[in-house]
Amino acid sequence: MHHNRISSSLNGDGSEKSIIALLARQDGAQVLSTWQNDRISEYLLASDSRRHTWHAWLAIHGMATCDVAETYRYFTFAKSRQILADAFGSCPAGMVSALGKFGPFARPKHAYIALHEVLTAGGPLANHVHQSAKMGDDDLASLATAVTMDASNRVVRALLKCKVPMRTMVELLWVVSRMASQYEERYLVRCISEDRRPASILANLYGLAPFPAPPFEQAGALIPITTPEQLRKTGQSFNNCLKRPGEEFAAAVASVLSGQRYFYRWEGENPALLAFARCGSAGWILAEHSGPANSRVPDAVIEQVEDVLAGIPSVFIGNAGSGMLRWICTS
Numbered sequence: 001m002h003h004n005r006i007s008s009s010l011n012g013d014g015s016e017k018s019i020i021a022l023l024a025r026q027d028g029a030q031v032l033s034t035w036q037n038d039r040i041s042e043y044l045l046a047s048d049s050r051r052h053t054w055h056a057w058l059a060i061h062g063m064a065t066c067d068v069a070e071t072y073r074y075f076t077f078a079k080s081r082q083i084l085a086d087a088f089g090s091c092p093a094g095m096v097s098a099l100g101k102f103g104p105f106a107r108p109k110h111a112y113i114a115l116h117e118v119l120t121a122g123g124p125l126a127n128h129v130h131q132s133a134k135m136g137d138d139d140l141a142s143l144a145t146a147v148t149m150d151a152s153n154r155v156v157r158a159l160l161k162c163k164v165p166m167r168t169m170v171e172l173l174w175v176v177s178r179m180a181s182q183y184e185e186r187y188l189v190r191c192i193s194e195d196r197r198p199a200s201i202l203a204n205l206y207g208l209a210p211f212p213a214p215p216f217e218q219a220g221a222l223i224p225i226t227t228p229e230q231l232r233k234t235g236q237s238f239n240n241c242l243k244r245p246g247e248e249f250a251a252a253v254a255s256v257l258s259g260q261r262y263f264y265r266w267e268g269e270n271p272a273l274l275a276f277a278r279c280g281s282a283g284w285i286l287a288e289h290s291g292p293a294n295s296r297v298p299d300a301v302i303e304q305v306e307d308v309l310a311g312i313p314s315v316f317i318g319n320a321g322s323g324m325l326r327w328i329c330t331s
Contacts, residue, residue, distance in 0.1 A: 019044065023051075025106045027058050034072050042076070049100035052107070053080040056099065056116075059109040060087040084116075092119035094130050101134050111137040114144035121147035124156040139166040146170045149177035158189050162196040172198060175205055183208055195245060203245035206253040207232075214262055215276065215284050216315060220308035222274070225263040228253050234265055238273055239293045261287065268304060272297045276315065279329045283314030287330050 017032070020040065024031040035043040043051065054075050075083070080099075084091040098115060118140065119126050125143050129135055143166060146156075155176055159169050176188055191204035207228040214224035225231050231252065235242025242249050252275075255261040259278060266272040270291065277287035286305070289297045306317040318325060 023104055023106065024055070026108070027055055027106050030058055030062070033068055034075065036068075039072070047100065048102060048104055049096050050080060051104075052099035052102045052112075053083050053096065055106045056112040057083050057087040059112045088113075088116045090116075090120065092116065092122070092126075094126070095119050098129055098135075101132070103134065107137060111140050114140040117144045117147055124153050124160060128160050142166045142170045146173050149173055150180050151177045152180070152185050154185060155180070155188050155192070158192040162192065162198070162201070164196075164198050168198050172201055172205075175202065179205060179208065197246075199247040199250050200245040203250035203253060206250055206257060207245070209257055211256050211262075212259060214264075215278075216309075216312050219312065220304075221266055221268040222305060222308055223265050223267055225265055231256075231263055234263070234273060237292075238271070238290070240273070240290065266301060266305060268301060270298055270301050272301055272305075274305065277326070277329045279316070279325055283316065285316045285318060285325050285329055287326050 020031055020043075021028045023044070031043055032040070043054075046054075057075075078086075080096045081091040084095055095116065098119065102111075114137075115129070115135075118129055125146060129140075129143070146169075151173055156173065159173055159176070162169065164172075172192075176192075179188065187208060188205070191208065192201050194204055195201065209228075211226050211228065214226060216224075218224060225234055231242060232244070232249065235244075235249065242252055252261070252263070256263065261278070262276050262284070264274045264276065266274060272289055272291050274286060275288040276284040279285045286302075289302070291297050302317065309315045309317065316325070
């Protein structure tokens with residue numbers, strides 16, 4: 001209850017208007033119109049949940065009625081659940097108490113709508129709202145976008161346990177929802193629970209999907225890396241950023257799955273990891289190359305790679321990872 005600290009700010013010199021501007025924000029004029037003169041103390045001394053019930057109604061209806069006296073009587077005598085049901089068409093369980101966590105200040109319209117959508121949907125997302133001490137406007141908006149995503153309650157609970165920013169959680173939930181029809185729930189949950197860092201979760205999820213066919217098959221000692229697991233093991237053997245799930249590994253796998261890059265391993269005297277980038281409809285160019293521990297690849301190795309690819313016109317070595325095509329095709 002916040003009425004004590006609000007009431008202590010009141011005095012008789014008209015400072016109520018400045019307090020109303022602070023508390024009611026965009027609804028300030030409507031509040032002053034509804035609770036006129038001495039009645040304003042009823043608004044100020046109300047509980048947070050009751051004030052937010054009024055603000056939720058105003059967010060939907062505004063001052064649709066010109067009968068200020070009738071609006072005042074309605075706000076004064078109607079139950080909070082009735083007012084919310086009138087505003088949204090229903091009052092889901094726990095909405096009144098959830099509004100009490102909104103604090104003393106009025107929220108924008110989208111926050112009240114988002115709260116209603118999440119609580120109406122029920123499930124783990126609604127439980128998360130009930131269990132949270134407070135909930136920001138942006139977090140509520142993110143949760144509201146998630147209520148229609150096709151993911152099991154177990155998956156949603158696993159993501160919520162990661163305690164990542166809400167927007168990030170919803171992004172991961174969208175990825176999972178797109179994969180839910182292709183993979184068993186237990187595999188999706190395992191991807192989340194193995195490492196609760198967002199990039200690692202994404203890398204684990206991407207790792208479930210098979211790579212597309214390589215742009216060209218093995219050519220001499222140049223061997224395509226055809227699965228996410230092969231790419232991770234190559235990263236381990238080369239001791240580079242692809243050796244464990246994380247941002248770099250997730251980005252690499254995503255680029256292969258989207259058809260933008262493909263990785264090959266050079267098994268010659270000087271091993272190297274090479275990445276070829278798609279260059280529009282023309283074919284593929286050598287975009288990146290590195291040796292063990294990100295060491296420089298000798299020029300002789302690049303020449304050998306160029307020799308074994310000489311019979312494949314859809315692949316261009318060119319400046320070996322530099323030049324105009326690399327800048328354009330890898331941006």
